[in-house]
Amino acid sequence: MDTVERLIQSTQELLWERGYVGTSPRAIQRRAGAGQGSMYHHFSGKPDLALAAVRRSAEQMRAAADAALSAPGTAVERVSAYLLREREVLRGCPIGRLTQDPDLIASPDLRQPVDETFAWLRRRMAEVLAEGRAGGELAPGLVPEETAAAVVAVVQGGYVLARAAASPEPFDQAVRGALALLAAGAPAAS
Amino acid sequence: MDTVERLIQSTQELLWERGYVGTSPRAIQRRAGAGQGSMYHHFSGKPDLALAAVRRSAEQMRAAADAALSAPGTAVERVSAYLLREREVLRGCPIGRLTQDPDLIASPDLRQPVDETFAWLRRRMAEVLAEGRAGGELAPGLVPEETAAAVVAVVQGGYVLARAAASPEPFDQAVRGALALLAAGAPAAS
DNA sequence: GTCTATAGCTAGATAGAC
DNA sequence: GTCTATCTAGCTATAGAC
Numbered sequence A, B: 001m002d003t004v005e006r007l008i009q010s011t012q013e014l015l016w017e018r019g020y021v022g023t024s025p026r027a028i029q030r031r032a033g034a035g036q037g038s039m040y041h042h043f044s045g046k047p048d049l050a051l052a053a054v055r056r057s058a059e060q061m062r063a064a065a066d067a068a069l070s071a072p073g074t075a076v077e078r079v080s081a082y083l084l085r086e087r088e089v090l091r092g093c094p095i096g097r098l099t100q101d102p103d104l105i106a107s108p109d110l111r112q113p114v115d116e117t118f119a120w121l122r123r124r125m126a127e128v129l130a131e132g133r134a135g136g137e138l139a140p141g142l143v144p145e146e147t148a149a150a151v152v153a154v155v156q157g158g159y160v161l162a163r164a165a166a167s168p169e170p171f172d173q174a175v176r177g178a179l180a181l182l183a184a185g186a187p188a189a190s
Numbered sequence C: 001g002t003c004t005a006t007a008g009c010t011a012g013a014t015a016g017a018c
Numbered sequence D: 001g002t003c004t005a006t007c008t009a010g011c012t013a014t015a016g017a018c
Helices: A003-018 A025-032 A036-042 A046-069 A075-084 A096-100 A102-106 A108-134 A144-165 A169-184 B003-018 B025-032 B036-042 B046-069 B075-084 B096-100 B108-134 B144-165 B169-184
Strands: none
Touching: A003 A025, A003 A036, A003 A046, A025 A036, A025 A046, A046 A075, A046 A108, A075 A108, A075 A144, A075 A169, A096 A102, A096 A108, A096 A144, A096 B096, A096 B144, A102 A108, A108 A144, A108 B144, A144 A169, A144 B096, A144 B108, A144 B144, A144 B169, A169 B144, A169 B169, B003 B025, B003 B036, B003 B046, B025 B036, B025 B046, B046 B075, B046 B108, B075 B108, B075 B144, B075 B169, B096 B108, B096 B144, B108 B144, B144 B169
């Protein structure tokens, strides 16, 4: 693996663990095993390197979500697959955690991939839910965009509850709660 | 207002805006209009001052949530009041945002008030939902603890989506989505 | 491409005068 | 109680040699 790649991956890890404010160029260099001069040769500075890392993490998150949402199965099965997919709950969401970083969110360049990732996720989730509604799996009264936002929010908020408790349990509870509500929203139950 | 009070309130504000890692003693002193010596006279250091500030914010969040959840009205009305209560959405949750702070979450003392606040909120929400279920407002199939975790997670995740989008809209969508799912979980709809 | 040197600034605190 | 001085370390680069 070349230096550029090691720098990007180290930055991804540190942004996930410590956020933008908590991540120093020095720490990145140490983790990547690269020198000062090397880093500044390939990237103009911390914001530039962070941008590359955030874009990479955004791609990966999108791919993982799409794997669940575009798999074969009914709409509810695919949403369930998204909610139940294996996660390192206590580490939180590598993209979602960036929304708490004032300096990152204040930069249009750095916020853009974060924004686009969640916009895409909500849209894709809404498509799946709309299919489910059209196919009679979900009550016609549920607005796909709103249900989608709620489902995505349960996951992001689940991370918050889990980290507060230092336990994955509240995350799992929230997911089960969301699944039960979706089941209750099935027309069969109406 | 005395110096101690100004220091605590300034720390509350800065922790909300910038988190623990992003908040320096220097910045606190400047905002509070207090000198170096003054701060270190009243508090042993940054962790000590942060603890006082986090406890204060936790009290305030709990009081605000309890106002909605213990108000008169049906269970669903009270949960709705909690979800719909006035919020500065783009600023995020002053307690929830702290869960993204590795140094804070790594300290048992500092994490404790955060943990207790969400534990209390989930418990209180579950009580209200259990009342609603007992009173026939909610389907017997909905487990109060799980539904409670989902509802609280929708709010915390809603903040994440809103900050990513730099707009309160996704938060409001998620809340409407959650309310619709709760309505779909009413036995009248079964 | 990578290294070392240098630089101005802030973090987080301690010490002692007033 | 509050002030100023001082301290070690780290942050975020830039400059120029190799």
